[in-house]
Amino acid sequence: MRDIxxxxxVSGNHKRKNLLIVETVDQNGMQARAEKKFSYYVSEQSPAQDPGNAQAWLEMQSLFHHKKERHVSIRKVFDPKTGIGQMVYRVIGSFYVVQNLHLFAVVFMHRIKFDMLTPTPYTK
Known part of the structure; x- marks a missing residue:
């Protein structure tokens, strides 16, 4: 059986958006759960401007607001007594978006978490 x-x-001021997808699978006594969470936050916004000024705004942003470098972390855990395994993958960073001559600085976090439960605990 599979459930999704x-x-x-979305926040009231439209600066933050969260998306959560949870998938659960139960097959042949093996249970698995995947949780994917995507968060986006508009940290800076420029007014509409001509394309020549857009480049100047980006350069000012690089001087005063440090763009967050991507950070990736992966954590894996397995408990042989309970038979539960878990892996968490997380990426944090930022990027720029141009839409209708508006420039947006966006900070993001993506997290994917996998939980696995074996039918019987692992024994040696």
């Missing part, structure tokens, strides 16, 4: 649940959430 999708949830989205």
């Amino acid at each position: 649940c999708i949830k989205t959430q």
Whole structure:
């Protein structure tokens, strides 16, 4: 059996958006759960401007607001007594978006978490 649940959430001022996807699988006594969470936050926004000024705005941003470098972390855990395994993958960073001559600085976090439960605990 496989279940999928999708949830989205947008803040009132539209500066933050969260997306959560949870997938649960139960097959042949093996249970697995994948949780994917994507968060985006608009940290800076420029007014509409001509393309020549857009480059100047980006250069000012690089001087005063440090763009967050991507950070990736992976954590794996397995408990042989309970038979539960878990892996968490996380990426944090930022990027720029141009839409209708508006420039946006966006900070993001992506997290994917896998939980695995074996039918019987592992024994040696």
